[in-house]
Amino acid sequence: MADLSLPPLTVPTVPGPRDGADPAGAQHDERLSVPAWWWVAGLGPTLILAAEVHMGSPGVQAWLPYVVLVPLVVWLIARYGRMRVQVTEGELRVGQAHLPLDVVARAAAVPASAKRAALGRQLDPSAFVQHRSFVPTMVLLVLDDPDDPTPYWLLSTRHPQRLLGALRAGGVTVVDGAGSPA
Incomplete structure (x- = not known):
């Protein structure tokens, strides 16, 4: 009698953002889901x-x-809870908004202790803000674009160092809290 058993099924795996590689070429991909x-x-x-x-x-x-x-x-x-923060091939995407990295002059992390001040009296009314109250840390991106009246972007992120690393890889100057290059 002939052997009718099938060979073992192998399913190719495609690495995703959690595995460190994204098929679309994302350097940083984060979803700010609600707790x-x-x-x-x-x-x-x-x-x-x-x-x-x-x-x-x-x-x-x-x-x-x-x-x-x-x-x-x-x-x-x-x-x-569906907002995404992505850095892909020279562009930052936050929700529906996108920003070319070549117009970002510098970037810095805003720790949880400074979040209240950044969103309070120090906030410029013409800044672009994507804030999620359940995310403790933020990133500040100072823009250098004469055609855009927006002075900076302020956005929530659970992993500011990863986001800053992806921005640094995209050619953005990353500074520490004192303003010196990090």
Whole structure:
């Protein structure tokens, strides 16, 4: 009788951003997803509210809050936690915005202890800010573009040193807190 067994199946693996290599050539790729407790804090009260309406209303009105409120809260939390910070081939992408690295004069990390000051009185109203309250650290990018009135970008990142390393590899001068090259 002939052997009808199949050879072992081998699945080629494509390295992803977590493996250190991105097929699209990303030098830095980070998703600023919300913490897990946000899901509990958002869905818990929503389900309680929907249950209260369910107990007090007959018919269609009983299940309508589950159909409307729960997907709405899931959509809001998921949307807020989908911002990506990427450095790819001479360009920085933050959410929908993108910035060529050749217009960045210098970059620096903003530690958690200086975040409040950077977003408070020191914030220039014409700066581009992508802030996520659940991310403690930020990166400041000072621009040198005469055609753009934006003086700097201030963006949240969980891994400022990795982002600064990718920016340095792209030709951006990275400085420390005192303003000297890092």
